Amino acid sequence: MKPGKFITLEGGEGAGKTTQAKRLKEVLDSANIENVVTREPGGTFGAEAIRDLVLDGTHERWSGMTELLLMYAARLDHMEKLIKPALARGVWVICDRFSDSSLAYQGCARGLGADRVAAVHKAVMGGFKPDLTILFDIDPILTQKRVKTRGGELSRFDTETLEFHKKLRQGFLDIAKTNPERVKTIDAALSRDAIAAQIRHIAMKQFEGLRLG
Numbered sequence: 001m002k003p004g005k006f007i008t009l010e011g012g013e014g015a016g017k018t019t020q021a022k023r024l025k026e027v028l029d030s031a032n033i034e035n036v037v038t039r040e041p042g043g044t045f046g047a048e049a050i051r052d053l054v055l056d057g058t059h060e061r062w063s064g065m066t067e068l069l070l071m072y073a074a075r076l077d078h079m080e081k082l083i084k085p086a087l088a089r090g091v092w093v094i095c096d097r098f099s100d101s102s103l104a105y106q107g108c109a110r111g112l113g114a115d116r117v118a119a120v121h122k123a124v125m126g127g128f129k130p131d132l133t134i135l136f137d138i139d140p141i142l143t144q145k146r147v148k149t150r151g152g153e154l155s156r157f158d159t160e161t162l163e164f165h166k167k168l169r170q171g172f173l174d175i176a177k178t179n180p181e182r183v184k185t186i187d188a189a190l191s192r193d194a195i196a197a198q199i200r201h202i203a204m205k206q207f208e209g210l211r212l213g
Contacts, residue, residue: 004035004087005207008098010175011136012168013158014146015188016195020136021096023196024203027212028092036086039096040074044081047074055155064110068117071102072124079128098130100175100183105157108171109164132206134199135176136188140165 007024009017021037028035041051054062054070062070075098086093099121107117140162176183184202186195200212 001090004090004092005132006083006087006093006095006130007203008095008100008130008133009136010097010100010104010133010172010183011188012138012140012143012165012172013155014143015136015138016146016192017096017136019192020134020195020199021094023192024094024199027196027200028094031210031212033092034090035092035094036082037094037096038078038082040078040098040101041071042074043078043083043095046077046081050074050077055157057156059156059160061156064106064112065116067110068102068106068112068120071106072120075099075102076124079125084128095130098133099125100133100135100172103175104168104171108174109160109168130182132203133179133183134202135172135183135185136195137169137173137176137185138188140169142189 009021011017018039021039025035025037040047041054042048050070050073054067054074083093083095102121103114103117106112107114144162144165173185176185184206186198186202188195190198204210204212
């Protein structure tokens with residue numbers, strides 16, 4: 001059995017990843033490709049418990065390194081119990097955030113640096129990485145407006161400063177520049193339909209033989 005493909009969606013808060021993950025699932029369903037949508041931190045019982053620890057409270061609750069270690073504890077459980085078993089069964093996995101978020105959030109925005117994040121990543125994940133990453137790029141000023149108007153409780157990251165979100169955006173753009181074969185950047189300020197169309201086009205170009213309506 002051919003293993004499934006692992007697609008991750010990355011970007012800042014309020015970039016629209018969750019909506020597009022659902023739309024991509026619908027497109028894969030229509031193409032009779034078995035798939036699952038998941039998220040980080042989270043995706044498994046243990047990882048969801050860690051998610052509550054990471055996202056709740058004020059943004060001063062955890063240091064950058066503590067935050068990083070919590071993220072990778074959740075990620076390891078997620079990978080071992082959901083992602084890798086699904087891929088081995090031939091199921092495609094769509095994940096709202098993955099390891100690039102740790103490099104952008106903790107490495108860049110929190111100031112830990114790429115080397116420390118890379119060391120933790122190698123120890124926990126080895127060489128495991130997505131087959132395709134879609135980066136939702138958007139001006140942090142616009143995303144902050146979206147976050148404030150979407151309703152619901154704000155996470156620790158939602159309440160961070162504009163400067164934090166600017167560093168976060170730059171961190172993601174640097175990742176895309178360093179990994180052009182895997183990471184494809186789209187303009188997340190476009191309409192939902194336009195973004196969905198771009199994602200379909202990128203996926204078909206990335207995976208030979210894939211046909212999506």
